[in-house]
Amino acid sequence: MTQDTAILTAENLSIDIPTETGTLHAVRGIGFDLKPGETLCIVGESGSGKSLTSLALMGLLGGSIKTTADKMEFDGIDLTRAGKRQMRSLRGARMSMIFQEPMTSLNPAFTIGDQLIEAMTLHVNGPKAEARNRAIDLLQKVGITSAESRMSQYPHQLSGGLRQRVMIAMALMCGPDLIIADEPTTALDVTIQAQILRLLKDLQKEFGMAMILITHDLGVVARVADQVAVMYAGELVETGPTSEIFAVPSHPYTRGLLRCIPLPGKSDRDARLGTIPGIVPSLVGEVSGCAFRTRCPHARDTCRSDIPEQTATGHNHSFRCIDANGFAGVDETEGANT
Template identity: 60%
Template sequence: MSPLLEIENLRVEFGRTSAVRGISLKVAPGETHCLVGESGCGKSVTSLAVMNLLARGAQRRADRLAFKGEDLLGLPERAMARLRGNAMAMIFQEPMTSLNPAYTIGSQMTEVLRRHKGASQRVATERAADLLARVGITAPGMRLGQFPHQLSGGLRQRVMIAMALMCDPQLLIADEPTTALDVTVQAQILRLLAGLQRDLGLGLLLITHDLGIVARVATRVSVMYAGEIVESAPTAELFANPSHPYTQGLLRCVPVPGKVRRDEPLGSIPGTVPRIGAGFTGCAFRDRCDFADASCAVAVPHQRAGATHDYLCRLAPQSARTAA
């Protein structure tokens, strides 16, 4: 099956700072590809680069950046605007700065369908109310007449999700879509997205910090650190056989019922994500890694821990280390 989204060697730079350094990934129809990593790793910049919504002055380059085989790098802005919100949609991380405070929720939601599909105001309003109800908002007709500041953070986040679904997109990029939601509504949203994938073959690129969500919904996981994808594998394989020290550190931070006692401290990764400048070489994780040595300051090899399991480290795969 041909992928919806293809990214090969994507690089994004802000002046002399390299925010994204040669990442590659694919999203197929019906697939949930999760991009995981701590704050500052470049996950949101990657999503904005795909949608061509980077800040002025940012430099975006790639060997290939394509949606359904169509090159996005050379696409004129007018043609890109026809894709955004229509065939490709995005749920932004902060709804208060993404929604226009001067317009009602209804006017912002209906504009999407009217612009891209030519729907009448009545049809667009009915569609907006239906989606608000499906994402768990009560009295959707009344909410359509309200302004963003009249809604709580959780309600605004649900509005953003509903707005992204207005045109039944084929590719949905979700940047922390359930951060402000309680666990009950979070489960409802995840079920809604799973249902849309079944019905529409929706491809989902999900950015999250929550490894619990990853374990439940992801088809494939890419772990990102300092602008690079340091490990990528099918979900079950990644959780069973993490091979990069950073991935192992992330998993140690997750409390496991029955294995972590109440009086035991939770796992942690010391230090912070480094700022990568021009000319940086070697492993960006080496200052925080227990296994680092002098060889980590030079080029880091790409290795395979399985047929579809890749990672970026000099160490042997975790399975081999465990056997040794």
């Protein structure tokens, strides 16, 4: 596999969840490519389907949830056809995930050392002493002091920031080719957030991993992403290189998210931050038209029924809107009208 060959590919990925009131179309026809060493940030509000997408890639969704895709491939392995045993051999060894809440992801009944060592002994044949030495080495790499003594501690004895660092070390135990970080800085203070993001980027460069970072914070995206996928109501509404997404945002939702971020040196201290009125619509039952139309300042009657197509605007940059010209540079101070 070369650096120009995608290690992970998803095409027309959809996730449907049965509920008492009908089928929830949680993720609808999304697709992306991820190359070795590249960082893809999936950004969007809560409920947009970001975490479900990552769980589908890892094969961690429940049996009642229906996942379909024209193609979902990791380094030549068809994930749509992979059995439970094959997925277990991939998870932790070649594909690792850092979950959103480290306190509930770590087992409170086992020491940090036991959990780190288990992650390696399950996938790599070798002496336990070797796994222990690697665990201590990785704890030091992720910035945990007195790493050897920490091995005998339990999760409740560590702060939130330290637990998150332990989760990162655990994800790296087998030297994976892909790491998925699901909002790894949630509930951490700003200083610790910056440290965790810098740590992930440094470790990615050192180990040559591809990374998917799931977040709702475009400020985080600007610091670490090579590619951005903006997700809304189960769909990717805009994708492209980070520089183009920030310089020429074309979808109204992307522009709305960017207006919510204060810009150092540009935003007035007393100025109100932008907001996106309304909430993410229900995706239960039949879904038609543009899902963003009830919140879009440019919505028209045709947005109720017309299905937006992907429109290319530049190198690997596209957006999903019935207006093929996009809304870069358009004033969006008016409210939604549909």
